[in-house]
Amino acid sequence: MSPEARTYLREALSFMEQSSLRREQIDWPALRSTAFKQAGAAQTAAETYRAIAGAVGALGDGHSWFRSPEETDEDLGASVSQFHGLKGRRLLGGMGYISLPGVLGDDETLAAYVEQGQASVTAADGGRACGWIVDLRRNSGGNMWPMLTVVASILGDGPVGAYVRNDGTKIAWTIKDRAPRLDGQKFPWEPLSPVARKNPAVAVLTSRQTASSGEAIRLAFRGRPSTRSFGQPTFGVPTNIAIQRLSDGATIGVTDAQGADRTGRTYDGPVTPDEAVPDQRQGFGTKTDQAVNAATAWLADQPCCDGT
Incomplete structure (x- = not known):
């Protein structure tokens, strides 16, 4: 794994551990080990996305999520001025x-x-x-x-x-x-x-x-x-x-x-x-x-x- 990918994945996992409502119930060494194995020989940040998404799912709260840059931009994209159902x-x-x-x-x-x-x-x-x-x-x-x-x-x-x-x-x-x-x-x-x-x-x-x-x-x-x-x-x-x-x-x-x-x-x-x-x-x-x-x-x- 490249230093760039390793640093990116570590930062994502650290944020999860610091923030998770269920952090005291999670085996963090095991979760980290699984994520790094899944990332394998990742060379770019994008190549760690699958591992990060898997780690987010392992939190088990049914609400946490991971979104790529494209998905993030789509959520916060072009302004909407009319709302169906409102x-x-x-x-x-x-x-x-x-x-x-x-x-x-x-x-x-x-x-x-x-x-x-x-x-x-x-x-x-x-x-x-x-x-x-x-x-x-x-x-x-x-x-x-x-x-x-x-x-x-x-x-x-x-x-x-x-x-x-x-x-x-x-x-x-x-x-x-x-x-x-x-x-x-x-x-x-x-x-x-x-x-x-x-x-x-x-x-x-x-x-x-x-x-x-x-x-x-x-x-x-x-x-x-x-x-x-x-x-x-x-x-x-x-x-x-x-x-x-x-x-x-x-x-x-x-x-x-x-x-x-x-x-x-x-x-x-x-x-x-x-x-x-x-x-x-x-x-x-x-x-x-x-x-x-x-x-x-x-x-x-x-x-x-x-x-x-």
């Missing part, structure tokens, strides 16, 4: 509905997502929505902070969750002045004006497709007063990813913390709904959408939506 509308009974898909991309893409999402919330709230449905069923993850910005005015100010490392260190998520903060750090997007009704009842919809940052948004609503979830258990990776960009532009993402809700309960597997509703392939988003129907029935019994 929409809001009014439902019968005066309820607001917002569908929140995942998002990943450059700064312009994230800003466009926030703008479209906030416009969708405003449109759905036009008649003073008495309660809300937040639909995460098609949210497979990405960057959680634009998503959290869109629904921050619905969530309300205060602590909403955290990432917790295996040494007990907590990285808090809060909402302040209708804007999310990570350990107090504010993000660049302007907050939405308050929704018409303060502390509204909220129904959250999840499916087995709800994953990663989509699950983090689910946790932000868990434990919130006047909130209930409907649908199916989530995919099962409500965890944080530490990202390292390597010398040639490839990236490694390693699971380094569990997600926690506002009560402090941590999660590293599927998040179950309060009320199970069968998965649907037909009827999604229509009058026969069972999860939406169950959510609206519950909301109709909540103060304000029931006319009180």
